[in-house]
Amino acid sequence: MGELRVSKSELVDSYGRVHRDLRVSLTDRCSLRCTYCMPADFSDWIANDSLLTTDELLTVIGVAVDSGITQVRLTGGEPLLRRDIVDVIRGINALPQPPRISLTTNALRLAEVAQDLKDAGLQRVNVSLDTLSAERFKAMTHRDRFNDVIEGIKAAQAAGLTPLKVNSVLLKGVNDDEAIPLLRHALENDWNLRFIEQMPLDAGDLWARPVMVTADDIQSELEREFTLTPVPTRGSAPAEEFYVNGGPATVGIIASVTRPFCSACDRLRLTADGQFRNCLFARDETDVRSIMRSDSSQEEKIQGVRDILQVVTKAKLPGHGINDPNFIKPDRPMSAIGG
Secondary structure (H helix, E strand, O other), X not given: OOOOOOOOOOOEOXXXXXXXXXXXXXXXXXXXXXXXXXXXXXXXXXXXXXXXXXXXXXXXXXXXXXXXXXXXXXXXXXXXXXXXXXXXXXXHHOOOXXXXXXXXXXXXXXXXXXXXXXHHOOOEEEEEOOOOOHHHHHHHHOOOXXXXXXXXXXXXXXXXXXXXXXXXXXXXXXXXXXXXXXXXXXXXXXXXXXXXXXXXXXXXXOOOHHHEOOHHHHHHHHXXXXXXXXXXXXXXXXXXXXXXXXOOOEEEEEOOOOXXXXXXXXXXXXXXXXXEEOOOOOOOOEEOHHHHOOOOOHXXXXXXXXXXXXXXXXXXXXXXXXXXXXXXXXXXXXXXXXX
């Protein structure tokens, strides 16, 4: 990827937020078809030759780390569908000042690669799982793979990819009766459970606020059985954490829609096809793939990426505006963005 020759700096926007977290979508493809994410017949994938190569990824991530990024989250789509996933992680971990590396996955392939990922430098995983019912899982994802997810979770824990976070989205009339069972199961199996409000980032037109399960709904349901006490420090974390029955176990709620946390956001995103965006809900993107594939020297490419990072960060708005009546959701689904 070439030696980085840029000086250490910080990525600070015009509202004083210092950006330390980069979410990287490695592919927009996914092996599930979760109903709140994409239609069952979705096939509008990004062309393979538009995805950043391993070397291109490592160059861009290296510049980001040299510019102040201290945590890299690999996402998708499903990042484990990327055949060079172990090489990507190994390359990030080999940077002069490697960031913390985590990965969000549906866990279908996790059992077979968990130890290799750990050995390459991955530190922990987030697993998406919305139900404890195999039949309901099949209905929600259009795939009969529930047992593979559970085996993947066990393999991640055995490999030391911990703390293991499990992310769940509740949908009215579908799985909103599972908040308490999911938390019970998480406590019994040493999962760090986090409920995520459904967001307007599906690949169709499925999201509607009036039928969304809100953070208030989730918290009220959990408090029917558990005592929840707010964890006093949150920082820039997207999840509002609560001690369960006095702790030490916690449960988190990520309420991007009804309790936005934009004022503390420290995240930037690199899409699967090499576009920087400064917010999950941003409608503007800035191309770095064209810089990486230009005839410029490696030093010029690195400087170009560095300059774009600064510009994208400075242009970040104070909030995503979901609560604004004029909010327009991004054209691209979350699978391409790097959620």
